[in-house]
Structure formats: structure tokens, C-alpha cells
Amino acid sequence: MLLAIQEKLAQFSPAERQVAQYVLQHAEQVLAMNAQTLATKAGASPATVIRFSRTMGAKGFADFKIRLSAQQPTDKSLLTEITPTEDLATVKEKLSLRIRQTLAETNLSLHNTTIDKTVAVLQKSRSISVYGVGASLLAATDFVQKFSRLGVAPFLGRDADEVMAYNANQSHPGVLLLISNSGETPAVIKIAQAMPPSHTLILLTQAPKSTLGQLANLTLIYHPTAAPTKMRTAATTSLLAQLYVIDLVYYRYFQLHFQQNAKKIQQSYQNIQRTRDH
Structure with a gap:
């Protein structure tokens, strides 16, 4: 889910992008929030939070949190591009994450x-x-x-x-x-x-x-x-x-x-x- 949000950043409206960036930075804390709390933290409206959730394929914010929680905890370093200093195990994890995401998004x-x-x-x-x-x-x-x-x-x-x-x-x-x-x-x-x-x-x-x-x-x-x-x-x-x-x-x-x-x-x-x- 975090990788999908990161991929879609350029497609969001400015207000949705604020919500997306907050979720990327505070994914675990978001799981304990309601739509109003997230909206306040992200500087957006509850309606924007709902639109953002639906853009991500969820029925609403509650469903979005369920999908997000199923993938926690996520090592955020896996969301970045490969670097010259990483070991092969990390490269394998990064590529396999992208492959899984590619197939899931393609099916949608x-x-x-x-x-x-x-x-x-x-x-x-x-x-x-x-x-x-x-x-x-x-x-x-x-x-x-x-x-x-x-x-x-x-x-x-x-x-x-x-x-x-x-x-x-x-x-x-x-x-x-x-x-x-x-x-x-x-x-x-x-x-x-x-x-x-x-x-x-x-x-x-x-x-x-x-x-x-x-x-x-x-x-x-x-x-x-x-x-x-x-x-x-x-x-x-x-x-x-x-x-x-x-x-x-x-x-x-x-x-x-x-x-x-x-x-x-x-x-x-x-x-x-x-x-x-x-």
C-alpha cells in the first residue's frame, strides 16, 4: 500500500497529496486515527481523506486502514531505489516488493x-x-x-x-x-x-x-x-x-x-x- 501511494503521488490533487505524504511518513500512527484526526494532522478535510482512501481502492477510510494494517510493519527503506552499498538480500526484497505491487496493480x-x-x-x-x-x-x-x-x-x-x-x-x-x-x-x-x-x-x-x-x-x-x-x-x-x-x-x-x-x-x-x- 505504501509503495502504491508513493507511485500515485503525482496523480493526487494537492489536498490528497498532503494526506498521502502524511500517511507515508506516519503509517503506523494513522492506523489509530479516524478521518477527522488524519485530516487535521495533514491539513486537509475529512472529505479529502475519504477521496484519498477511495483513490487507493478502499471503500472508505476504515477499509483503507484495514488494508494498510495488513502490511505493517513495513521497512520504509524498501520503498527507495537500489543503492551501491546494499547487500544482495536487500536488493531481492526491493525487487520482489515491486513485482508483487506490479501484479496487484495490473490486476486492478x-x-x-x-x-x-x-x-x-x-x-x-x-x-x-x-x-x-x-x-x-x-x-x-x-x-x-x-x-x-x-x-x-x-x-x-x-x-x-x-x-x-x-x-x-x-x-x-x-x-x-x-x-x-x-x-x-x-x-x-x-x-x-x-x-x-x-x-x-x-x-x-x-x-x-x-x-x-x-x-x-x-x-x-x-x-x-x-x-x-x-x-x-x-x-x-x-x-x-x-x-x-x-x-x-x-x-x-x-x-x-x-x-x-x-x-x-x-x-x-x-x-x-x-x-x-x-
Whole structure:
């Protein structure tokens, strides 16, 4: 909860930010307060305390305290970025905390209906192309590897022109899956703008209000977690979040036609084994 508050500081209103900063500095004392007391201490109103609690996913301040107490005591040093002097055990704790937070926040951001709509579009498509830049290319490669085992055979583009050329000549309906952390990558926007009208654009991003978010038909939202300095843990957790969402889509796709897909997985495994034997 403390890490989530720290992540959302820039999104709060000025009054909510006062409450958030007080909670970060006095988490244990807050557990014994009511909304009026916290409001007075933070220089805000009780209504602001309630709004802050709901922004953090709680039903109200009482529910917020229950969630906060479940995670006490928390070593506040774990909320900071890694330093050159820390031992490996501390680094492991910091990264595992961010990974847990990333998965929890992604589950809140990612609606079940969006996953099911994505799966339905993929099942009806006659062509699928996937594209990402940098770390997002790793996620795109993972998507292709997984769905290829089911006989879907998505096309993995290595540059923007290649993807646009592929989409221009594919059967309809088609699917274009774009992966972009910021939703503002110029090459990815170029592909989205050139997509045939008969294709469905699925976007995997943490920025649903971005340029790509406005162009997408379906948006799969994830939530990477990092300390305020936004050093390398942001890139680490964004990739983990992307891979997690792809896994969810893959398993849901597999689940809805379980027997058929299980047979394909078994056949692909047997083919690989025969190749290795030879």
C-alpha cells in the first residue's frame, strides 16, 4: 500500500497529496486515527481523506486502514531505489516488493471483459501481427512463441515498414497487437495510423490516454512499479507486467477451447522431441 501511494503521488490533487505524504511518513500512527484526526494532522478535510482512501481502492477510510494494517510493519527503506552499498538480500526484497505491487496493480487495471474481448477477436482473426520496440519487442516475441504452439502463427514485425506492408496484404478480419509502454513511440504510432480499417488494433500499454490509446480498439492496461527516481526497476517491472498480461490472454484463449488446444500443444511437443532425437 505504501509503495502504491508513493507511485500515485503525482496523480493526487494537492489536498490528497498532503494526506498521502502524511500517511507515508506516519503509517503506523494513522492506523489509530479516524478521518477527522488524519485530516487535521495533514491539513486537509475529512472529505479529502475519504477521496484519498477511495483513490487507493478502499471503500472508505476504515477499509483503507484495514488494508494498510495488513502490511505493517513495513521497512520504509524498501520503498527507495537500489543503492551501491546494499547487500544482495536487500536488493531481492526491493525487487520482489515491486513485482508483487506490479501484479496487484495490473490486476486492478486490467478488466476481465477486456481480456475476453481480446480473446474473441483473436479467435475470429485470419491474420495477426505483433510489434514492439526495445523491451516491448521481447514481450512481442513471447506472444508469438506462445500462440505459435497453438497453430495461430502470428507475424512478428522487426521494423515499422515491414509490419505495414504485411498488414496491407492480409486477409480480413485481421488483428494488430502493438506493445508500447508510453503509448507515444513514433514508429508504433506510424503503424497504428496505417492499419487497414478492417483490422482490430489491440494495444498493450500502461498509458491508455496516450496517442496510441486513442487509436486502439481494445487496450490491455498494465501497471509497472518503481521508486520515484524511475531508474531501471521501471523497465524491469514494465516488461514483467507485459509478459503477465500476455500470459493471461494466452491461458484464457487456451481455456476456452481446452481440448483442441491441449491436442495442439501435445503435437507441437512431440514434433520438437522428434526433431531433437534426429
